Amino acid sequence: DSGVTQTPKHLITATGQRVTxxxxxxxxxxxxxxxxxxxxxxxxxxxxxxxxxxxxxxxxLERFSAQQFPDLHSELNLSSLELGDSALYFCASSPExxxxxxxFFGSGxxxxxx
Amino acid sequence: GDSVTQMEGPVTLSEEAFLTxxxxxxxxxxxxxxxxxxxxxxxxxxxxxxTKADDKGxxxxxxxxxxxxxxxxxxxKGSVQVxxxxxYFCALSSPDTGRRALTFGSGTRLQVQP
Numbered sequence: 100d101s102g103v104t105q106t107p108k109h110l111i112t113a114t115g116q117r118v119t120x121x122x123x124x125x126x127x128x129x130x131x132x133x134x135x136x137x138x139x140x141x142x143x144x145x146x147x148x149x150x151x152x153x154x155x156x157x158x159x160l161e162r163f164s165a166q167q168f169p170d171l172h173s174e175l176n177l178s179s180l181e182l183g184d185s186a187l188y189f190c191a192s193s194p195e196x197x198x199x200x201x202x203f204f205g206s207g208x209x210x211x212x213x
Numbered sequence: 214g215d216s217v218t219q220m221e222g223p224v225t226l227s228e229e230a231f232l233t234x235x236x237x238x239x240x241x242x243x244x245x246x247x248x249x250x251x252x253x254x255x256x257x258x259x260x261x262x263x264t265k266a267d268d269k270g271x272x273x274x275x276x277x278x279x280x281x282x283x284x285x286x287x288x289x290k291g292s293v294q295v296x297x298x299x300x301y302f303c304a305l306s307s308p309d310t311g312r313r314a315l316t317f318g319s320g321t322r323l324q325v326q327p
Contacts, residue, residue, distance in 0.1 A: 101256060132314070142257075142302065142317040155313040189256055197312045201247075204256030 124192030219318035236303035
């Protein structure tokens with residue numbers, strides 16, 4: 100168990116809908132990262148927050164947004180969903196802003212857009 | 214931009230066989246290099262890392278050496294076990310991104326048969 104909690108584990112929704120994925124980092128970790136894992140794109144970095152502030156942005160679509168709350172949990176909001184958004188979304192945490200050690204990954208939220 | 218190329222899978226081996234999974238990278242500057250492992254239904258876990266040229270990362274019998282001259286970080290294990298069956302990801306973090314984001318390879322599935 101990595102200590103990173105993601106909910107829900109599975110999510111099935113329809114095109115055009117909006118969903119929210121939740122992540123609770125390991126106790127004491129200030130950084131939260133979101134990654135998308137899909138069959139065609141592989142594992143892609145979406146966005147990082149550190150202590151409530153956005154610190155880095157990757158290949159995140161404009162239809163997607165995220166935030167980190169004062170209690171350090173994070174939410175990833177996906178709107179106007181398309182079939183191609185079906186993927187496994189991972190959250191990871193680390194204690195630092197820039198990491199040279201390691202990330203702790205949650206077990207992911209499997210999103211299916213029908 | 215940064216990229217990581219891994220050998221395609223699946224790799225199927227018999228128990229106690231020798232394992233090599235090739236990984237090469239393209240990056241500016243001096244990236245840190247990682248191998249992560251993903252067991253079925255779980256998030257990624259750090260397997261080993263190397264932060265500078267000629268460093269050797271090792272863990273659980275797995276090894277990889279940071280070769281700057283060939284831009285490679287091949288994963289090896291002398292004798293695989295059934296429990297090593299998983300997907301292995303090579304990754305890098307670049308100083309250009311403040312080492313905030315990991316760039317992953319496409320992953321290599323390893324199947325070890327008894």
